[in-house]
Amino acid sequence: MPLPPIVGHSEARQRLAEAVRSGRLPQVIVISGPVGVGKQRLALWLAQLAFCERKELEPCGRCRSCHLVDGLSHADLHWFVPIPRPKVADPDKAVDEAAQAIAEVMEERRSKPLYAPPDGMASHSMASVRLLHRQASLTAVEGGRRVFILGDAERLVPQDSSQEAANAMLKLLEEPPPGSLFVLTTVDPRRLLPTIRSRAVPVRLNRLTDEQVRGFLTANAPPLPGPPLDERVAQAAGSIGVALSSGEESGKAYRAAGALLEAVMAGSAAGFERALKQAPYSARGEFTAMLDALADTLSEAARGALGQPTRRPVPEALLRRGDPAPLLRALERVAEARESAYGNVNPQILLAVLGEELAEVL
């Protein structure tokens, strides 16, 4: 699958494109800006522009180089993303493990270019930076430039209470090999070593407009269960990434709520057990999100039962009822559970009780 289209940031793009055209592109760039506004997407755009066989102000999107970048398979494009810290102690083997982990992430992004933020524990460890050094010491495969993207660069972590990885990165940036371009992206440049910052030309990105976020979601994101589009756009506050991940999270809550309701309606104890096990109540936030999704699904079903159009999918069995009264009673039970959820009640027990109550009223 090709990369999703780049959205917005036209000023930054123009500035970078003119620098490429005039041969004055700096070798080290730090792109900063809010989460999910497309910092790494801009870095990929810049890589594509730098490799593109036509020298225009946008990548042509048709030449061989453009296609290779689009498929994340350009041999001179190295995209480093945070990964779990390698487990092996041997430094050479750790580099191999890091290379393997990054290759796996890239493989995933080729098939699913809209990705979620990295795991909270993932980082650029010493092994990743060693890998970067190793790759930077080679010559270009295609004979032109080489581009190194370091996403979430603030995750260059101090290891064993030293700043080994960040310092090793700094060494590379102090004397970048000829023809190489390093693009670091970060939500907050102040979280990078000042010495790294001082080597780099900053590119600051702003939030996108609601129109840009809406346009992207409409054209590129699969429809997700959860809040309606306008709500998602408003909540995202100018970030496509936030819009996508909130859709993903609330999608999970709605799927769990749907499964629970289906099991209750089917009257199957085994199905109910299964739904209970799958419900995302490992964290309290997830549990209350599930209750909210449950309430929302029931009120949508009540609308449907009254013959009004529903704004999102509702389990068939609920729609067939034709009488909104039981649905409203079920809604009350969910609201009570929502109240109890604020207290120190075990979510699993609360949900088991709620399930029985729903089975009674529905």
Ligand SMILES: [Zn+2]
């Ligand atoms: Zn091209």
